[in-house]
Amino acid sequence: MPKKPKKAPRLPQQPIDRLVGPLRRFLNIEASSGVVLMFCTLVAVVAANSPLSEWYLGLWNTEIGFSFADFEFRHSLKHWINDGLMAIFFFVIGLEVRREVVLGELRDLRQAALPIAAAVGGMVVPAGIYMAMHVGQPSMRGWGVPMATDIAFVVGCLAILGPRVPHNLRILLLSLAIVDDIGAIVVIAIGYTSDLDLSWLVVASVGIVIVHLLMRVGVRRIPVYCAVAAWVWFAVHESGVHATLAGVMLGLMTPARAYLSAGAFRKLLRRVGKIFEGDGWESRRHRADTVRSMQNVTRETISPLEYLETTLHPWTSFVIMPLFALANAGVPLQLTDLNHPIAIAIVVGLVLGKPLGIVLFSWLAIQIGVARLPGDLNWKMLSAAGFLAGIGFTMSLFIAGLAFGEQGLDTAKVGVLAGSAIAVTLGMGLLWRTLPKPVERL
Known part of the structure; x- marks a missing residue:
């Protein structure tokens, strides 16, 4: 039998460890980020429909910023979260994408063919359904809203189902979500970018070149990269391209190999x-x-990608995404919004378009021979997982803000919340019935 890896040595326990220990164990549970995100979503929805609604919704419009001589940089608190903190979230997405392409499931095109096909179908079909329902109307701009899959909620649901989830299904869904994130990034860059300022794009490009040169000459100091990253973020923000894409670019550039063997x-x-x-x-x-x-030497034994992803992931999962939910999920609920064509199209796209696109494109990829269905999976499992992938939430709300601004945004939010709630209910219910029952121990 292979020897179990030795546990890392620990420092002597202090009194504070008895208080912090349970919290640390909670944060290490896979489903925890989904639980926190769900809680913050409920808080936002309840607050937006309570007597405190006016104060709560007005809080996120509070102006924050600074000025220097004639230069002024002020934006609402919601803008700082959506364009500033979410750039860190997108940086982590860039890290995850690079890890999967260089070291993970997406490095082998043959192996990655099925999740790529499923993800493409899960984006194209919902977008097509939405566009067909709003063709020729200004609201067609929301075509990107039902395309997204929220990886935090998907991971949380899989963790709740536990060991019943086959390994290949878990890998398929996570890889699908990563490819889906790539698609969302492309959609934001192409579909929701206007009024480009090329001079600021040149400034951002210079910052990207400096980051590349710093890596080539062997600079290891993180504060140096943070300073240049802030420069790139500001330039992209001023260029008209959504500022979060700066985080994606920098994440994709991060080295995936350790400097020290x-x-x-x-x-x-x-x-x-x-x-x-x-x-x-x-x-x-x-x-x-x-x-x-x-x-410093110890840190060099793991790649910058692994170090940054491990360091930042708790912050994005338990601080940035919950703040995003608090700032964006709060919407005054009105029954008339559920009957609005925007909300209906989003719900149909998430609940029906996602599983239909995932199953259809997976079937096509298998039929033409570029992919294969793993032995421990079947079409019932894949269909059930397709419904679970209809949980749009974070990315859907994010794209809705870009697509609609203030006009029609509340209706789109209602559609995202309703569609995601239906998707998680159907997905979990179908997976619970479809997955093999756990073996009872005697």
Whole structure:
């Protein structure tokens, strides 16, 4: 039997660890981010339909910014979240996409063919349904809203179903969501960008070139990259392209390989061990510099991509996305909105278009021989998973804000919330009935 990997050494436990420990364990549960996101969504919806509605909705319109001489940069709190903090969220998406393409399930085109086909179908068919229902109308601009899949909710649902979910189905859905994110990025860049300022795009391009040069010459200091990233973000923001795309570009550029090999690190560890042998460490000069050097060397044993993704993922899952939900999911609910053509088209796109597109394009990919259905999956499972992929939420709300602005946005939000709620109910119900029952232990 293979030996179990040794656990990493831990520091002696302190009293505060007894308080922080349960929270840390909660944050490490796969479904936790989905739970937090759902809670914040409910808070936003309840607050927007309570006596505090006017205060709550007005809070996100509070102007925040700074001025310097004749230059002024002020925007609403909601704008800072949607264009600023969400750029970090999109940076993490860029990291995930690069990891999957370089190291993950998408690196092998043959293996990636099925999730790519399913994702394309899950975007094209809902968009086509929406456009067909609004052809020739100004509201057709919302065609991108029902295309998205919310990976946080999907992961949370899969975690709730637990070991009943076959490994290949889990991989298929997660890969599909990653490809879906790529599609959403393309949709935002092409479909919802106008009034381009080429001079600011040139400034942003210079920043991207500087990032590339910094990596080529071996700069490792994260604050340096943060400063250039802020430059790129500001330039993209002023160019007319949505500022979050700056995060995607920088994420895709992040190196996916470690700078220091495992063999070289082992040699360094042996050298470090000799430093601590005997009584020499206590009398050694410049110990702080030595410790700092060891910290830097340790960090180099994993890739910048892995380090940044691991560091930022809790912040995006438990801070940025919940804030986005609080700022964007709050909508005064009116029954008339459910009968509005915009809401109906979004619901139909998410609930029916998603599973139809996923199954249809998967079937076509298998029939023409570019993909195959894994042995532990069947069409019933794939169809049920297709309904689960209709949970649009974060990306759908984000694109709705770009598509409609203030006019028609509340109606689109109602459609997204209703469609996502129906999708999660159908998806979980069908998966619960379709997936193999857990084996009872005697």
